[in-house]
Amino acid sequence: MRLRNHEAARRLRWPFALAMVLLGVALVPVPRAAGAEESLPRIEGPVTMDQAVSLALEHSRKIKAAAADERAMRSMQREATSGFFPQASANAYLVNQNMTPNIYTSAGDTMARNYLFAGTNRTQDLNLSVMWPLFSGGRTYYGYKAARSRADAAVLMREGTELDVAMQARLDYIAVVREQENARVTGELLKQTEERLRVSREELAAGRVARFNVLRDEAELANAIQLDTAARSQAALALIALKTTLGVDLASAIMASEPLQYVPGPVSVEDGIREAMARHPEVRSSEKRAEAAQSDVRSAYGRYLPELSATWMYDWQRMRNRGEMTETPEGYSAGLVLTIPLFDGFMRENAIRTARARQDQAKEQTVLARQQIAKAVNQAALILQAAEQIVEASRKGLAQAEEQFRIVRERYASGRGIQVEVLDAQTALTRARFNVVAALADHQTARAMWLQATGRVR
Numbered sequence: 001m002r003l004r005n006h007e008a009a010r011r012l013r014w015p016f017a018l019a020m021v022l023l024g025v026a027l028v029p030v031p032r033a034a035g036a037e038e039s040l041p042r043i044e045g046p047v048t049m050d051q052a053v054s055l056a057l058e059h060s061r062k063i064k065a066a067a068a069d070e071r072a073m074r075s076m077q078r079e080a081t082s083g084f085f086p087q088a089s090a091n092a093y094l095v096n097q098n099m100t101p102n103i104y105t106s107a108g109d110t111m112a113r114n115y116l117f118a119g120t121n122r123t124q125d126l127n128l129s130v131m132w133p134l135f136s137g138g139r140t141y142y143g144y145k146a147a148r149s150r151a152d153a154a155v156l157m158r159e160g161t162e163l164d165v166a167m168q169a170r171l172d173y174i175a176v177v178r179e180q181e182n183a184r185v186t187g188e189l190l191k192q193t194e195e196r197l198r199v200s201r202e203e204l205a206a207g208r209v210a211r212f213n214v215l216r217d218e219a220e221l222a223n224a225i226q227l228d229t230a231a232r233s234q235a236a237l238a239l240i241a242l243k244t245t246l247g248v249d250l251a252s253a254i255m256a257s258e259p260l261q262y263v264p265g266p267v268s269v270e271d272g273i274r275e276a277m278a279r280h281p282e283v284r285s286s287e288k289r290a291e292a293a294q295s296d297v298r299s300a301y302g303r304y305l306p307e308l309s310a311t312w313m314y315d316w317q318r319m320r321n322r323g324e325m326t327e328t329p330e331g332y333s334a335g336l337v338l339t340i341p342l343f344d345g346f347m348r349e350n351a352i353r354t355a356r357a358r359q360d361q362a363k364e365q366t367v368l369a370r371q372q373i374a375k376a377v378n379q380a381a382l383i384l385q386a387a388e389q390i391v392e393a394s395r396k397g398l399a400q401a402e403e404q405f406r407i408v409r410e411r412y413a414s415g416r417g418i419q420v421e422v423l424d425a426q427t428a429l430t431r432a433r434f435n436v437v438a439a440l441a442d443h444q445t446a447r448a449m450w451l452q453a454t455g456r457v458r
Helices: 002-026 049-059 061-084 139-206 211-246 269-279 281-304 347-413 419-453
Strands: 044-047 087-096 102-105 115-118 122-135 253-256 307-320 330-339
Touching: 044 049, 049 061, 049 139, 049 211, 061 139, 087 102, 087 115, 115 122, 139 211, 139 253, 139 281, 139 419, 211 253, 211 419, 269 281, 269 347, 269 419, 281 347, 347 419
Parallel strands: 044 253
Antiparallel strands: 087 122, 102 115, 122 307, 307 330
16 A cells, blocks of 8 residues: 555656646746836926927837837737748657557647657657748748838838827927917016006095096906916916926926917928828828738738648657566658648638738728828918918007007096096907917917928927
């Protein structure tokens, strides 16, 4: 009885040891990915629009995600080259069985798989298998071409993400400057209203105006305070949006230092479309996806062609049945395997139809991308032209409002005007200042749209 237990324990020793090794491997802590707890950068000081674009391109999480997708597609491209190289596997079998025969197969997904026919009670086997696919009907080659085109498309999609992020950085920067200018206008209105209320109170004390004038100025002051508070709040919100787009810490003490500018310049729709078709990432990435779809069609046709592979195997065995002598065969084998596909349940036909449909879809998406880019260029040109005219009109309106406000104040100071005229003139002047700020912001926004439509980051 003790001998039987000792024999059973001896037989279970190596499976138990193997299980303990596997358990130890499973319990090894997995290291955290690099940058998993990366903190957002914190910057301080004035920032120009070009600096804002550079910061966004450097720290934007959207660009980092697109870059990771680009690396994944490049890895898939390198993975597609595995079909050009031989594959090998080393296999070891240790079999103890009382039911014979049995068939064992090697683990893993390598093409160089090995099968062991164990016809004895105890079998030990060491095997080295090598397989080299020589011809696969063109599927390996065109599969690699498709993977390469998709990897190139991922690069262009990352460039497209950079284009979108640069555009958003410009828009957020313009929004910050616009809201800051609006806050400056409301601040000037607040100062003027406070000064007018002070003068009205002095004149009331001197008996030169009625109390109605003071009450009206107090109401206008309350309204100016509300406008100024709202403008400053909008400026703070716009700054938070800009920091988010730049990918920096929201506690960063930055400020937009570049004012709203009007820089007129000629715009050619024909040149813009030509430039966009040549360099815009969206157009180029759609062309690469169409190339990948075309390679997929050619790869699908390769299923009709025969496949040829070369194989080589070295094998050493030790076999023994109970009560018999031990045999130790050893040797190698080499050969060529030719496979001619005859019928697979119409799988190849449907695969070709699927690939053709995806190719047609990719072609239509390429045409659609060209149409959308041409549309964006035309829209940006029209908006830019209209913005230039609005800037000129708003500046003229501001000059007229300033002159009118000056005349009305002089009339009121000399006693020939009334308070309502002053208030109306001041309201018109404030509105004209808001209009100039909006016109300049719209013009810079149109410039940013033109850059994006033509595929330029800067």
